[in-house]
Amino acid sequence: xxxxxxxxxxxxEDIGVLSYISTLMAHPLKIVLLLLDLAIVLFLVLKVFRTxxxxxxxxxxxxxxxxxxxxxxxxxxxxxxxxxxxxxVMDYGxxxxxxxxxxxxxxxxxxVGNASLKKFIEVEEEEITCIPEVVKAAKDMSKxxxxxxxxxxxxxxxxxxxxxxxxxxxxxxxELLINIFIPDTPLHDGAVIIKDNKIQAASCILPLTDKASLxxxxxxRHRAAIGVSxxxxxxxxxxxxETGTISLAIEGKIIRDLTPEQLEKxxxxxxxxxxxxxxxxVNKIMEKK
Numbered sequence: 001x002x003x004x005x006x007x008x009x010x011x012x013e014d015i016g017v018l019s020y021i022s023t024l025m026a027h028p029l030k031i032v033l034l035l036l037d038l039a040i041v042l043f044l045v046l047k048v049f050r051t052x053x054x055x056x057x058x059x060x061x062x063x064x065x066x067x068x069x070x071x072x073x074x075x076x077x078x079x080x081x082x083x084x085x086x087x088x089v090m091d092y093g094x095x096x097x098x099x100x101x102x103x104x105x106x107x108x109x110x111x112v113g114n115a116s117l118k119k120f121i122e123v124e125e126e127e128i129t130c131i132p133e134v135v136k137a138a139k140d141m142s143k144x145x146x147x148x149x150x151x152x153x154x155x156x157x158x159x160x161x162x163x164x165x166x167x168x169x170x171x172x173x174x175e176l177l178i179n180i181f182i183p184d185t186p187l188h189d190g191a192v193i194i195k196d197n198k199i200q201a202a203s204c205i206l207p208l209t210d211k212a213s214l215x216x217x218x219x220x221r222h223r224a225a226i227g228v229s230x231x232x233x234x235x236x237x238x239x240x241x242e243t244g245t246i247s248l249a250i251e252g253k254i255i256r257d258l259t260p261e262q263l264e265k266x267x268x269x270x271x272x273x274x275x276x277x278x279x280x281x282v283n284k285i286m287e288k289k
Contacts, residue, residue, distance in 0.1 A: 067093075130172035130197045131267045137177035138239050138246050139260040147241030148181045149191040149221050151206070152271060156232040158200075162193045165204030172199055183241075191224065191236070207231050209252070218254075225249035235270055237263065 023030065049061075067090055074083035134150055141148045151158065166187060170176060172194060180187045180202050190203035206224035214223065225236035230252040238247040238254075248255045248266055255266065 064090075128197060128271050130194065131264060131271065133172045133174050134177065134194070134237060135260050135264045135267070137174045138237055138263060140174065140178060141181060141239045142244040142246050142260075145241055145244040146178070146181055146183070146239065147188075147221055148177070148237070148239035149206075149225060150177065150237045151191050151193050151204075151225075151228055152235045152237075152267075153193060153195040153200070154233045154235065154271070156234065158193050158195070158228075158232060158234060161191075161204050161206060161228070162195075162201040165190055165193070165201040167201050168199050170199045172197060191228075206236075211252075222247065222249070222254060226252060226254055229253075235267070237267075 067086060071083065071086040071090065073079075074086060138148060138150075151161075176199065177192065179185070180192060180199075182188060187202040191206050192202045193200045193204055207227040207230075208220070208223045209227040209230055211226070214226070218226075219240075219242070221240070222238055225238045225247070226249045228234050228236055229249040233251075236249040238249065239245070240247070245256060246258045246260070246263055248258060248263060250270065258266065
């Protein structure tokens with residue numbers, strides 16, 4: 001045991017861990033900076049993980065972790081051939097993977113970049129009060145088999161998509177939603193974007209999903225709902241004009257045949273966050289603004 005311990009300590013000394021720990025102990029401020037550094041890295045890792053968890057890129061991340069572990073083991077046990085092969089794969093394979101998974105990585109960077117600073121430091125969220133109006137509109141349009149597509153913006157900005165439609169900035173109401181989606185009216189073709197309890201824009205063009213495995217029963221409206229939920233963290237409510245069924249698209253998946261009660265429950269669960277009292281320092285910063 002003593003030999004293993006000595007070998008371990010010698011390895012730590014060779015890579016500079018022991019000297020780094022001694023430096024930290026001599027300068028307490030560096031410990032604080034180290035903790036801050038670790039907190040920022042952890043936050044970014046969790047943010048990217050949440051963004052990619054339902055995408056093909058998650059398989060890439062798992063593969064990279066396996067390669068890193070295997071590469072480390074091969075280095076420790078002097079498995080030179082395996083270490084050489086794994087090093088070559090990591091040097092060039094990761095570059096190839098970045099090209100292949102470019103859409104997912106782009107999505108992650110967009111979500112991190114579009115999330116406002118206010119959402120990072122302000123814990124208390126604005127209450128979403130328009131859910132009952134959207135649910136009632138979906139219920140009424142389901143009865144008449146009127147097509148509907150309403151998208152709730154969350155952290156990722158939908159500004160570019162909103163620019164493809166007509167800006168309204170109107171309060172959300174059942175009557176307005178029904179009037180927008182009446183067939184053959186100027187704004188019925190496309191989606192409405194709902195932001196901060198307002199209909200920001202109508203007749204917006206959404207990106208279509210390219211999933212080859214998607215059932216043929218889904219038309220353009222459903223494919224657009226899935227597409228916007230794949231490319232952003234938005235939630236889309238869909239009413240089919242063929243069957244009148246109500247569906248909800250989130251994270252590239254679609255939940256079909258919802259009752260109005262189920263729709264309201266799902267929207268509240270995903271859109272309404274519990275209010276948490278902000279720290280004193282955050283309150284003071286927001287008051288000065």
